[in-house]
Amino acid sequence: MARGLPNDTRSNGLTGVVPVLFAGALFVYFASLVPTIAAAEVIRVTIPWIPSLGIELAFLVDGLSLTFSLLISGIGTLVLLYSNTYLAGHPQYARFALFLTAFTVSMLGLVLADDLILLFVFWELTTLTSYMLIGFSHETEKSRRNALQALFVTGAGGLAFLAGLILLAAASGTTSISGIIAQGGALKEHAMYLPILILLLAGTFTKSAQVPFHFWLPNAMAAPTPVSAFLHSATMVKAGVYVMARMHPAMSGTDVWLWTLTILGAVTAVFASLLALRQTDLKQALAYTTLMALGTLTLFLGQESGYAMTAFATFLIVHSLYKASLFLVVGCIDLSTGTRETDQLGGLGRLMPITATAAALAALSMAGFPPFLGFIGKELKYAGAIAVASEPLFVAGAALLSNALMFAVAGVVAFRPFWQGSVPSTQSPREAPWQMWAGPIILASLGAIFGIYPDLLQVALINPTVISLTGEVGEAKELKLWAGVNIPLFLSIATFVLGLLFYWRHVQLRAMLERSFQSIPNLDYGWDSFLDGLKSFAKWQSRIVQNGKLSSYLFSTFLTIAAGILLTLVYTGMPKIAVDLSDVEWKHTSIALLTIAGAILALVTNSRIAGIAALGVVGIGIALIFIVYSAPDVAITQLLVETLVVVLVAVVMLRLPSLPKTEFRLNHALLSIAVGASVSLILIAVVSSPLDLHLTDYFEATSWPEAYGRNIVNVILVDFRALDTFGEIAVVVIAALSAYALLRTTRKGDQK
């Protein structure tokens, strides 16, 4: 863990610089869109993708997506700059930069997508890239496990999400998100509203780690610190929140929406702040406060009032700014001292003054002191909570409790390590290089600047975002530092008092929480045994199904075929067997007799070579039937394949031990009769109904004039259905290569 601060000699070269410039360019581009969006306009770019299904590569820039885009690209730039130093000289830095940049782009795609399918594609891309990032330190077992856990939880949610999106598209008749929102409240009246809501929320709640799916997020802290700062503060976990916000105009306002989001959001917020205070690891503490923020954002999205929406937009920005900056500060502390345990840290303020300043600025915003943006965010939160029509006390209480705890955590994370105690003698911390403190300082200062000049933010981002959320202009409330003596102010004062109390007694509180939380079940404890159970179930069922005996595979395959056909026949009614045998010629009879004789011989013989030859007889009998009914192409193919199969099977079979001397294989006999009878019955059924010659006529008519060929079978293969043929020959190649690989690995003498 303790690698110490990087030397200047180690560098990542171009792979370090290019991603920073790329993300920076994206940020500048999005920033240039601000004036347009601030004028309450939206930008929509559409490229046809799958026109037959009405799916488009549609991108929409409005207040909501622009706010997210700016956060993603801005914080992304700073995090990439930071990582370049944090992981300087790391042998796999190129991979890291690739993953992080890919993640940034997928996240941007997610927030800009204006088509449900496109949204889902980017949604899954963020899941995959974040899996790579969480598991970046793949040599440690813990990191692999936690990455897989995050992938499974969010991936399972993603499946539900996809189902929800498909239902949503079916219910509203379009995959365009702005199209769905333009339909207004129609969706809420739809019969499928509840299933859609449940499925979508399953996706967003797992992605945004709401209780009870919260357990993966703190575990995801196994990732390198800059990743945590980026993914788990500003971006990925907010993807779920983003989708809820995006669907807010179309889906909010119902009782289910209101209560699910309010209750789960509030529970997550309070629960997570308690857990945050419990942690002694700085990064873990921050991870839980992220949960608290996500809970709060969810809570606000449950409401509809302009206050709640303004509070949502403001808190979204406040949180991203201070949380990313604090995570980066923790990274600096970690690199400098080699630990993130609060008990082993102290007195860093003098040695790392710039980092300490950044931490202080961010923490003051987090704790909600004036004149920081955090203060305005907190006041708006209270105003929004009071404006909640249904349960103002519940919401305000949850907000008060979580804010006070947040205050205490801010103290633990950003005050205590710097200004209390002294540096342990084992550590020799020094200030981090500029690339590492630049990010925290910039982000934390923005919290102060926007706090002092809230109008900047109000016009540029808050107003347009609230328009996206409510669908109406003028709903946004004003951001101001001094809103007069009112209830939010009293609540703020109460927060400070309560927060100070919590901070003062946090060591005792932690011990108390430690005891009480042990009795609360956590899905993380059951996770490993769940996975083990799944694996042993898989093993058990593979042993039954894949027993390695070819004859039992074939037996079950053909049994399924016979059962399937017979059941179909029973279900649709047996065909009338009125077979007219009067025009059967001797050549037909003799071919049939030959085939039957071959089949019987294959069944009774104990010699493998005789069995193969008998099967060959059956095959050639069938080829003869094709010839009699003038299908030369099929007959030639059948003959050739039959020849080659006999050769191939003979090569294998002759090396196997001879068959056991059983008298008569009754089950095989019964099965072959069942397959033969069912196929014959279905053929009779097919022939008894008038044959649809539509396709035959078409091919006969067009084969020569359009494809210049007289052999219809071949023309179908290479021209009319060339894509199918291509698929088939691809399968042939893959099968041959796989068989070849298998044969090569099973050397002589290795076989059982």
Next chain:
Amino acid sequence: MNSVILRVGTRYLAGLLLVFSFYMMLRGHNEPGGGFIGGLTGATGFVLYAIACGTQDARAALRVMPQTLAIWGLGIALAAGLFAALFGDALFTGQWLFIGATETDKGLPLSSVLVFDIGVYLVVFGSILTLVFAMEEEI
């Protein structure tokens, strides 16, 4: 299998089968035949050769690895399909060129469809030989 008659006979038969397989492939568009049947016929010749003279000799006679042929075949078939894109047509649309065509005679027809069929031929030919050779050698 050690039989002089079979070995000597196979040398001629395999060659004949190979030539015949080309013929089957080329006539396929208008008469019974085609890449699939051609590939099977050609492979039969080499399978016979492998049985009579051993896979070592058969591989030497083939000169290239059969799996390479199969993969090339797949590539050729794909290229023939993509070729249509150059003319703005949908994937796998046949492209035709009639050399020396007059009012009454179509001349010598050349087409991407034939190229596709050659790809099919190589895939079938290569895949079967990959399997047969490997089975003869490894089991």
